[in-house]
Amino acid sequence: MYEFFIAPFAEFGFMQRALFGSLLLSLSACPVGVFLMLRRMSLTGDAVAHGILPGAAVAYLMFGLEIVPMTIGGLIAGLVVALGAGAVARFTLQKEDASLAAFYLISLALGVLVISIRGSSVDLMQVLFGTVLALDSSALILIASICVITLVSLTIFWRGLVAECLDPLFLRSVSRIGTPVHFAFLTLTVLNLVAGFQALGTLLSVGLMMLPAAGARFWVNRVSAMSALAVLFGFASCVTGLLVSYHAALPSGPSIILAAGVIYIASVFCGTRGLIRTHFITHRHRTA
Amino acid sequence: MAENCLTFENLTLGYNSHAAVHHLNGAVRRGSLTAVVGANGSGKSTLMKGIVGALKPISGKIDIKPGTRIAYLPQQSEIDRSFPARVFDLVSLGLWPKRGLLGRITAGDRAEISKALMSVGLSGFENRPIDTLSGGQMQRALFARVLLQDADLILLDEPFNAIDAKTVGDLLDLVQRWHGEGRTIIVVAHDLDLVRENFPECLLLARSAVAWGPTRTALHPERLLAARRFDEAWHEDAPWCGDSQEPHAHNHDHHPHHHA
Incomplete structure (x- = not known):
């Protein structure tokens, strides 16, 4: 038991850092994922993650694999895509899905172009898929800071976010806070994706954000409980994914996301609101 | 006049x-x-x-x-019925003008929400998920929210x-x-x-x-x-x-x- 579960983390510094970083990432990104899902913006994370690429790529080409420039670059590109698309959706007749598709496609093409100017496909792979086992202390500090910012902002904006999801028209009639809340939320999404891409790459960092949230939806019916459960699912995925990757010598990022995927599929079937309970078990019912 | x-x-x-x-x-x-x-x-x-x-x-x-202070109940609300909220959450939005983003919902507010629900004939509906409400019950809940807005x-x-x-x-x-x-x-x-x-x-x-x-x-x-x-x-x-x-x-x- 000890050999299998504890030893990899106890004996290797890189495993400890990977575990610590990915747990922090779950704590921060999973609640954001819950709100993305509830706002039917599940694919927004995906689009924004693609949008981060050119910023990270430019920084990578200029400074090499350095966490700070790549983070700042990714942040700028991600914010341009998320806030630009959000603004087009808010202030024109176009809906967010279309404006987001337009912005991220432009951004993605730009990113691939930048990388191909000087890089090889190995560079591209590194940016796209990240390396959780190579997290250094500056990366961990970055992830921890983003985690704190996210949790504090979510606490402050919680009621506004719930109101904006539940009845946006009402919120607009009593307060002007709806638009700032929406943009603050988009910013949090970008921040968390940027925090994730060093560890998991731009593409897979969305996985840790969305899969635990999507799974938690099948178990509980309260936003707060859903966020807590999503974080728990995230933790479980990180531990399982890292252990599997260690023992079977598999890449760690995909292992973590696949572990989250397994939890999701299991939830679809076995959740209290999942397929089996709602379709195949005949319930007794109360008279009222 | x-x-x-x-x-x-x-x-x-x-x-x-x-x-x-x-x-x-x-x-x-x-x-x-x-x-x-x-x-x-x-x-x-x-x-x-x-x-x-x-x-x-x-x-x-x-x-x-x-x-x-204006309270407005639109013809077509944009309420997301699938959102995991209870009647309490929906009706308590009516306290927004009073409590805003950060103000705490007090015990007095809770009592007020229960009273509002009672006035519209929805006593005991506080914990019902909104996706289980009928059209009429939803309208009653929205009236309770208007009531709380005190407009x-x-x-x-x-x-x-x-x-x-x-x-x-x-x-x-x-x-x-x-x-x-x-x-x-x-x-x-x-x-x-x-x-x-x-x-x-x-x-x-x-x-x-x-x-x-x-x-x-x-x-x-x-x-x-x-x-x-x-x-x-x-x-x-x-x-x-x-x-x-x-x-x-x-x-x-x-x-x-x-x-x-």
């Missing part, structure tokens, strides 16, 4: 420079209970949107007495659509109670008998005001006939609303808009 809560000055509201509410003049007295009646497309909902500020006037203006001016856009007679009766009682408390209420309604029985004043709308005053005279058969004759469609070649034939034309900034 009671003071006015709301004044329309040569108000034109519309979409893409086509007028949906045309040169409306008049005032809503504080504490009055007014029904807005008219055919589909006659500008009733547009007028409501204009009052809450969701739609900017093409010309003219709406004066709302400063400090007026001076209450705008209800077709609140009695697809609602059974018992619920309509209960909700009308609530409207009468608000009226008794001196709040200003404007309700868009279609049922003329209901309007005659419950609303002292009535605005009959057919893009412009056909009649506005005591319900008995406003809903006179001749007026109703006049209202029914109005042409709902927009015409691309509708003449631009002129400068000469309007008595108050000098009052409004000269944004051109089509007559229909």
Whole structure:
């Protein structure tokens, strides 16, 4: 038991850092994922993650694999895509899905172009898929800071976010806070994706954000409980994914996301609101 | 004479420079209970949107007495019924003007929410998920939210659509109670008998005001006939609303808009 579960983390510094970083990432990104899902913006994370690429790529080409420039670059590109698309959706007749598709496609093409100017496909792979086992202390500090910012902002904006999801028209009639809340939320999404891409790459960092949230939806019916459960699912995925990757010598990022995927599929079937309970078990019912 | 809560000055509201509410003049007295009646497309909902500020006037203006708290129940709400919220969460949004983003929901607030739910006949519904509510129950919950908003001016856009007679009766009682408390209420309604029985004043709308005053005279058969004759469609070649034939034309900034 000890050999299998504890030893990899106890004996290797890189495993400890990977575990610590990915747990922090779950704590921060999973609640954001819950709100993305509830706002039917599940694919927004995906689009924004693609949008981060050119910023990270430019920084990578200029400074090499350095966490700070790549983070700042990714942040700028991600914010341009998320806030630009959000603004087009808010202030024109176009809906967010279309404006987001337009912005991220432009951004993605730009990113691939930048990388191909000087890089090889190995560079591209590194940016796209990240390396959780190579997290250094500056990366961990970055992830921890983003985690704190996210949790504090979510606490402050919680009621506004719930109101904006539940009845946006009402919120607009009593307060002007709806638009700032929406943009603050988009910013949090970008921040968390940027925090994730060093560890998991731009593409897979969305996985840790969305899969635990999507799974938690099948178990509980309260936003707060859903966020807590999503974080728990995230933790479980990180531990399982890292252990599997260690023992079977598999890449760690995909292992973590696949572990989250397994939890999701299991939830679809076995959740209290999942397929089996709602379709195949005949319930007794109360008279009222 | 009671003071006015709301004044329309040569108000034109519309979409893409086509007028949906045309040169409306008049005032809503504080504490009055007014029904807005008219055919589909006659500008009733547009007028409501204009009052809450969701739609900017093409010309003219709406004066709302400063400090007026408005509660607005739209015809088509944007409530996400699949959102994992309880009735309590939905109704407690009505406390927003009082508590805002950060204010704590106190034990007193909880009691107030329970009381509001009781007033609309939904006692004990606090923990029900909103996706299990019927249409009528949802409307009752939304009235409870309006109740909590404690507004001076209450705008209800077709609140009695697809609602059974018992619920309509209960909700009308609530409207009468608000009226008794001196709040200003404007309700868009279609049922003329209901309007005659419950609303002292009535605005009959057919893009412009056909009649506005005591319900008995406003809903006179001749007026109703006049209202029914109005042409709902927009015409691309509708003449631009002129400068000469309007008595108050000098009052409004000269944004051109089509007559229909």
